[in-house]
Amino acid sequence: MSGRGGGISGRSQGGKTRVKTGRGRSTSSVRWLERQLNDPYVKAAKAAGYRSRAAFKLKELDERFDLLKDATRVVDLGCAPGGWCQIVKERRPKARVVGVDILEVEPLPGVDLIMGDIRDEATAEHIRTLLDGRADLVISDMAANTVGHKQTDHLRTMGLIEAGLEMALEILEPGGTFVAKVLAGGADSQLLMRLKQRFKTVKHAKPPASRKDSSEWYVIAQDFRPETAG
Known part of the structure; x- marks a missing residue:
């Protein structure tokens, strides 16, 4: 996955995806990305064709x-x-x-x-x-x-x-x-x-x-x- 202003690279630790901080990316945005990538409801929503985990x-x-x-x-x-x-x-x-x-x-x-x-x-x-x-x-x-x-x-x-x-x-x-x-x-x-x-x-x-x-x-x-x- 790549992003503007510096790539987003991730690696799995204990089954979870870790996101590296890219240039121009705040710590809070990295935490949000990690949460999205590891959220089972996000994955389930995508698999079911739902527009949101909500x-x-x-x-x-x-x-x-x-x-x-x-x-x-x-x-x-x-x-x-x-x-x-x-x-x-x-x-x-x-x-x-x-x-x-x-x-x-x-x-x-x-x-x-x-x-x-x-x-x-x-x-x-x-x-x-x-x-x-x-x-x-x-x-x-x-x-x-x-x-x-x-x-x-x-x-x-x-x-x-x-x-x-x-x-x-x-x-x-x-x-x-x-x-x-x-x-x-x-x-x-x-x-x-x-x-x-x-x-x-x-x-x-x-x-x-x-x-x-x-x-x-x-x-x-x-x-x-x-x-x-x-």
């Missing part, structure tokens, strides 16, 4: 919580590069699937893709139009770009989770499910309170495919209860 996270969450059971309409927020959409179509081939991201996503068979921000009304309207009904499941693997400041990163991430929840509350059918990526410690108290008001069960989980050194967890809110008038 596909296994949804697989594992589905096996634990039956997220995709009987799902007919699914919205994937922050869907790039498309791994979660692939799992939805694999397990529910006839389901209507709408994927949304601010990044462009390569076309996926049977998936309606929207390039836009879910906080924009035009994007929200586009989602509603493509769904042509209420969703059984809203899944979100959205993550804010980190800036290295813990409080700022937390606020940015919580803002995305709240935007995802607002979308879910608007488009879910009664009994529906909302799944979202959160940081270590799970959803904060205010968000957790909102979830518990609108969903019968709210749990946190860290699927095995989520790296042990990652701060990500997932909140799984099931059995949506719409607000009643009066």
Whole structure:
């Protein structure tokens, strides 16, 4: 394997690939490359034709919580590069699937893709139009770009989770499910309170495919209860 500004050479030590530091390559980037080369989920995703190792996270969450059971309409927020959409179509081939991201996503068979921000009304309207009904499941693997400041990163991430929840509350059918990526410690108290008001069960989980050194967890809110008038 070669790279710009100096080759990447590797050698196996104890079954693991070691990456040498090349000219212009930081120690952190070398660690990232080593982790990718030695990650069994990365290898498994490539072998299965999945676009990302994150596909296994949804697989594992589905096996634990039956997220995709009987799902007919699914919205994937922050869907790039498309791994979660692939799992939805694999397990529910006839389901209507709408994927949304601010990044462009390569076309996926049977998936309606929207390039836009879910906080924009035009994007929200586009989602509603493509769904042509209420969703059984809203899944979100959205993550804010980190800036290295813990409080700022937390606020940015919580803002995305709240935007995802607002979308879910608007488009879910009664009994529906909302799944979202959160940081270590799970959803904060205010968000957790909102979830518990609108969903019968709210749990946190860290699927095995989520790296042990990652701060990500997932909140799984099931059995949506719409607000009643009066």
